[in-house]
Amino acid sequence: MNNFKYTSVIVRDVSDSLGEAALRMDDGPVVDMEKVRLQHKEYVRTVRSLGLKIIKMDADHSLPDSVFVEDPAVVIGTTVLLPKLGHPSRRPETNAMQKVFEGIPGMKIHKMEDIDPMATLDGGDVLFTGQEIFVGQGSRTNERGVKVLSQVFSGFKVTSIEVNGHLHLKSVCTLAADDTIILATGDDESTGIVKRLQSAATGKYKYLEVKGKSSGANCVYIESNDGPTVIHQSFSVYPQIEQAYNSLKGRKIAVDTSELSKVDGCLTCLGIFLTI
Numbered sequence: 285m286n287n288f289k290y291t292s293v294i295v296r297d298v299s300d301s302l303g304e305a306a307l308r309m310d311d312g313p314v315v316d317m318e319k320v321r322l323q324h325k326e327y328v329r330t331v332r333s334l335g336l337k338i339i340k341m342d343a344d345h346s347l348p349d350s351v352f353v354e355d356p357a358v359v360i361g362t363t364v365l366l367p368k369l370g371h372p373s374r375r376p377e378t379n380a381m382q383k384v385f386e387g388i389p390g391m392k393i394h395k396m397e398d399i400d401p402m403a404t405l406d407g408g409d410v411l412f413t414g415q416e417i418f419v420g421q422g423s424r425t426n427e428r429g430v431k432v433l434s435q436v437f438s439g440f441k442v443t444s445i446e447v448n449g450h451l452h453l454k455s456v457c458t459l460a461a462d463d464t465i466i467l468a469t470g471d472d473e474s475t476g477i478v479k480r481l482q483s484a485a486t487g488k489y490k491y492l493e494v495k496g497k498s499s500g501a502n503c504v505y506i507e508s509n510d511g512p513t514v515i516h517q518s519f520s521v522y523p524q525i526e527q528a529y530n531s532l533k534g535r536k537i538a539v540d541t542s543e544l545s546k547v548d549g550c551l552t553c554l555g556i557f558l559t560i
């Protein structure tokens with residue numbers, strides 16, 4: 285199975301309450317809701333332009349973080365884990381997510397709540413490389429969540445990486461090609477996290493390091509009929525990442541999620557990619 289040849293992507297419209305109620309690690313500038321909607325629209329237009337079918341979920345204005353669909357679902361092939369989200373305010377997002385997967389023929393659905401009610405996990409902590417799974421253990425994902433993940437995806441080696449100072453594992457590293465992991469080394473915490481990942485890795489990878497704001501290392505890698513594509517942050521907002529991304533084969537497309545980054549969002553958060 286080609287792990288990154290996606291056919292469709294699940295996205296969810298921005299909740300009106302994002303600006304005033306989304307979770308955020310630090311109090312910073314207010315969110316410009318007009319700009320957030322435009323940036324999200326551009327993201328959806330971009331993934332659609334790659335020939336992917338868009339499965340769009342309606343906004344839920346009572347769930348300010350629900351645009352970040354990556355967290356309430358982990359999908360590999362036809363197996364989906366619906367985790368119990370680390371932050372209580374986000375747990376109701378699972379209901380609508382479960383309904384979406386119940387409507388997709390052939391998906392095998394596992395609910396973390398049913399397996400171990402004490403386990404928690406956010407999908408943003410799960411980095412699947414095609415060869416193995418790395419999972420961040422930190423403020424949202426606990427040891428029991430890692431255990432459930434390993435049981436559900438028992439066909440892959442699962443390695444837990446301690447995450448501190450950042451929201452998720454994928455806030456500091458993601459897959460930029462089927463053999464390349466891009467790593468943020470702009471601050472001590474991200475450098476520590478990515479060093480732990482590199483020393484624990486069993487797969488053979490090329491590593492690309494980027495300085496500056498760690499979310500510059502958050503990108504979406506997609507294989508389609510006309511080759512590989514990487515969706516990355518804009519070089520004008522993240523000048524230090526340009527050289528690393530330009531060294532990658534295939535198409536590169538910039539999508540600016542600078543507004544969403546005010547509430548710790550990034551590129552991988554916005555879509556669940558399916559290969560079915």
Ligand SMILES: CN(C)C(=N)NCCC[C@H](N)C(=O)O
Pocket residue numbers: 306307308349352354355371374407408409451452454455547548549550552553
């Ligand atoms: C890879 N990343 C960072 C994610 N998958 N999720 C971002 C969630 C942000 C949201 N305000 C929260 O704090 O939950």
Ligand SMILES: [Zn+2]
Pocket residue numbers: 408454455502548549550551552553
């Ligand atoms: Zn994210």
